[in-house]
Amino acid sequence: MQYAIFDLDNTILDFDRAETASLTAVFQNHGVPNIPQAEDDYQAYNETIWRQIEQGGPRDTLLDQRFEVFLATLGIIVDGPSVQQEYDQLLAHSYQVIPGARDLLHTLKDAGMTLLVGTNGIKHTQLSRLAGAHMTPYFDHIFISESVGYAKPNPHFFQAIHAQYPEMTTTNTVMVGDSLRSDIAGAANVQLPSVWYNPQHLPNESAIKPTYTVDNFTQLQKLLLTA
Known part of the structure; x- marks a missing residue:
C-alpha cells in the first residue's frame, strides 16, 4: 500500500x-x-x-x-x-484525538506512505480540529465533501482524490474508516480496498462488506505495512 x-x-x-x-x-x-x-x-x-x-x-x-x-x-x-x-x-475547538492515532500516522508516514484525509465533515470545522490537534502535518492532502462538492459514498468524491493523485490504483490505495455506509461503501463504489475500523465490535448486518476489519491501531498498522 x-x-x-x-x-x-x-x-x-x-x-x-x-x-x-x-x-x-x-x-x-x-x-x-x-x-x-x-x-x-x-x-x-x-x-x-x-x-x-x-x-x-x-x-x-x-x-x-x-x-x-x-x-x-x-x-x-x-x-x-x-x-x-x-x-x-x-x-x-474540540481537539480530541483517538488514543494511538498519532503514533499510527507517525509510523506510516515514516514508512513512506502518502496519507490523505477523506471526510464528509464541514470544511472550517475539520480544518480547525486537525490544526488544533496538531495532526495536519501528517497528511499530504485533505479532501472534504464541502470543497469536493460530493459526499462519500458518491464515486465523484473518490474520483476527485484520484484526479489529484493519478498514480493511485486499486492495488496500492486503501480507504480506512469507521462508517460502513459512507467509507466502506464509498470505497466499494470505486473498487478500492477498504479497512473498517470497528473498535466497538459492532455487528455488520448490512450488505456492505469491507475488505478488512480491525478493532485497534496495532492491527491497522500491521495490515497497512504488509498488505
Whole structure:
C-alpha cells in the first residue's frame, strides 16, 4: 500500500466526545430540559440528516435547518443557521484525538506512505480540529465533501482524490474508516480496498462488506505495512 485515505471522525479524531460536549453546551444555552434524553433524540434525528446528505441531499440547507427543526419538537424556537453556527464554532475547538492515532500516522508516514484525509465533515470545522490537534502535518492532502462538492459514498468524491493523485490504483490505495455506509461503501463504489475500523465490535448486518476489519491501531498498522 502506497496511499491511505483516512476518514476523520471516530477514525482519527474522537468525534463522539467532541459532539457530546458541543451539544451539551448548545442545549444548555437554549434551555433544553433533560439534556441526556435530548441528546439521544437528536442523535437519531441527525442520523437521518446525514443519510440524506450522503444520498445527495442539499447539504447546507439540511444542516442549517437541523437544530431549528429538532428544537421545535421541544417547543423551543430558534434561528436555525445561527444555532448551527454556534454548534460549529464549539465543535471546531474540540481537539480530541483517538488514543494511538498519532503514533499510527507517525509510523506510516515514516514508512513512506502518502496519507490523505477523506471526510464528509464541514470544511472550517475539520480544518480547525486537525490544526488544533496538531495532526495536519501528517497528511499530504485533505479532501472534504464541502470543497469536493460530493459526499462519500458518491464515486465523484473518490474520483476527485484520484484526479489529484493519478498514480493511485486499486492495488496500492486503501480507504480506512469507521462508517460502513459512507467509507466502506464509498470505497466499494470505486473498487478500492477498504479497512473498517470497528473498535466497538459492532455487528455488520448490512450488505456492505469491507475488505478488512480491525478493532485497534496495532492491527491497522500491521495490515497497512504488509498488505
